[in-house]
Amino acid sequence: MKNPYETLGVKPKATDHEIREAFKKLAKKYHPDLHPDDKTAETKFKEISGAYDLLKDKDKRRKFDAGEIDASGAEKQQQYYRDYAGAGASGSHARQDGFAGNEGLDEFFAQAFGGRAGGMGGGGRANMKARGQDVSYTLRVSFMDAATGAVNTLQLPDGKTLKVTIPEGAEDRQTLRLKGQGGPGYGGGPAGDAYIELHIQPDAHFxxxxxxxxxxxxxxxxxxxxxxxxxxxxxxxxxxxxxxxxxxxxxxxxxxxxxxxxxxxxxxxxxxxxxxxxxxxxDEPELAAFLESWTPGHAQNPRKEILS
Missing domain, CATH: 2.60.260.20 (Urease metallochaperone UreE, N-terminal domain)
Structure with a gap:
C-alpha cells in the first residue's frame, strides 16, 4: 500500500488543513458518482479515502510516522502470530504465548506442576485444552456500506480473507466480533475471536x-x-x-x-x-440588463449584521 502522504500529494509535515483540502480536491476528482463503471477511478477514490482516514486521526498519524503501523493502519507486530500458523495448532499456540516451541511449553508445565505429568488431571499436557488467542484488525468501510449495510471482505496478513457483515447504520470506530475467527486453539481447544474495528470513510456529499x-x-x-x-x-x-x-x-x-x-x-x-x-x-446579457434597470421594492443590506 502506498505512503498516505504520497497518495494525497502532501508533505509529511503538512497541516491538518492542508491534508483536508488535498483530500477534498482529490475526492471531487475521482468520486465514483462522476465516473460510473470506471474501476480505475473507484480504486483511486478508495486509496485517497484510506490515506485521509489514517492521516486525519492524530494518534494513527503519529503511530505511522513512528513506524508503529503500516499504511493500512494495522499494527505491524499483529502479523507475527499469523506467521506461525502453518506450524500446526499446538506449535503456533506455543509460539504466540511466548515460548520457543513445544519443548519450551513442556518445560514450563514441568516447572509449574513439579514435573508431575499427572498434575493436570492425570493426563498431563496431552489432555490440556486452551482457547486460541483473540486478534484485532481494522477495516475501512465506505460511507454508503456503513449507512445501508453490506458484506465486505477483509484481507488478512497471511493472505486469507474474512467475510465481514457490516450492519445497517454502523458507526465509525465500532467494533464487530467474529466468533471463532481468531487464533487456533491448543490441544483441541476452541479458536479465539477476531475483533474488527470499522473505519468509516467520508463521503464526498453526505x-x-x-x-x-x-x-x-x-x-x-x-x-x-x-x-x-x-x-x-x-x-x-x-x-x-x-x-x-x-x-x-x-x-x-x-x-x-x-x-x-x-x-x-x-x-x-x-x-x-x-x-x-x-x-x-x-454570460446572461438579458439578466444583467434587467438587474441594471431593476429597483428593488424593499431596501436590503445583506451585510448589516456583520458590520454592526
Whole structure:
C-alpha cells in the first residue's frame, strides 16, 4: 500500500488543513458518482479515502510516522502470530504465548506442576485444552456500506480473507466480533475471536450527524426565485424535492425518514438539504440588463449584521 502522504500529494509535515483540502480536491476528482463503471477511478477514490482516514486521526498519524503501523493502519507486530500458523495448532499456540516451541511449553508445565505429568488431571499436557488467542484488525468501510449495510471482505496478513457483515447504520470506530475467527486453539481447544474495528470513510456529499444526514444541494437562480421541483440523492436513490419560491442560500429543507436507521430503536433519522444558490456560469446579457434597470421594492443590506 502506498505512503498516505504520497497518495494525497502532501508533505509529511503538512497541516491538518492542508491534508483536508488535498483530500477534498482529490475526492471531487475521482468520486465514483462522476465516473460510473470506471474501476480505475473507484480504486483511486478508495486509496485517497484510506490515506485521509489514517492521516486525519492524530494518534494513527503519529503511530505511522513512528513506524508503529503500516499504511493500512494495522499494527505491524499483529502479523507475527499469523506467521506461525502453518506450524500446526499446538506449535503456533506455543509460539504466540511466548515460548520457543513445544519443548519450551513442556518445560514450563514441568516447572509449574513439579514435573508431575499427572498434575493436570492425570493426563498431563496431552489432555490440556486452551482457547486460541483473540486478534484485532481494522477495516475501512465506505460511507454508503456503513449507512445501508453490506458484506465486505477483509484481507488478512497471511493472505486469507474474512467475510465481514457490516450492519445497517454502523458507526465509525465500532467494533464487530467474529466468533471463532481468531487464533487456533491448543490441544483441541476452541479458536479465539477476531475483533474488527470499522473505519468509516467520508463521503464526498453526505455528512452524518447522529442518525441524520446532511447534504448541500446547488440550485439555479431561477429555481430559487420562482420555486421548482428538483431531484436530490438519498441513501436509497434520487427523490423529488420541492424548492420553495424565494429560497436563498442556507435555506434548509427536511426529507423525513431518509437518514440512518438507529440500531437500537429501528427508527430512521432525516435527510436535511441545505440549498446553495448558484449564479449562471456563462454570460446572461438579458439578466444583467434587467438587474441594471431593476429597483428593488424593499431596501436590503445583506451585510448589516456583520458590520454592526
Amino acid at each position: 455528512v452524518r450527524k447522529d442518525d441524520n444526514i446532511h447534504l448541500d444541494v446547488p440550485v439555479t437562480l431561477k429555481e430559487a426565485v420562482l420555486g421548482a421541483k428538483i431531484e436530490v440523492p438519498t441513501l436509497s436513490g434520487p427523490v423529488s424535492l420541492t424548492v420553495p419560491k424565494g429560497s436563498n442560500t442556507g435555506t434548509k429543507l427536511r426529507l423525513k425518514d431518509r437518514g440512518i436507521r438507529n440500531r437500537k430503536t429501528g427508527q430512521k433519522g432525516h435527510l436535511y438539504v441545505t440549498l446553495k444558490v448558484m449564479l449562471p456560469q456563462a
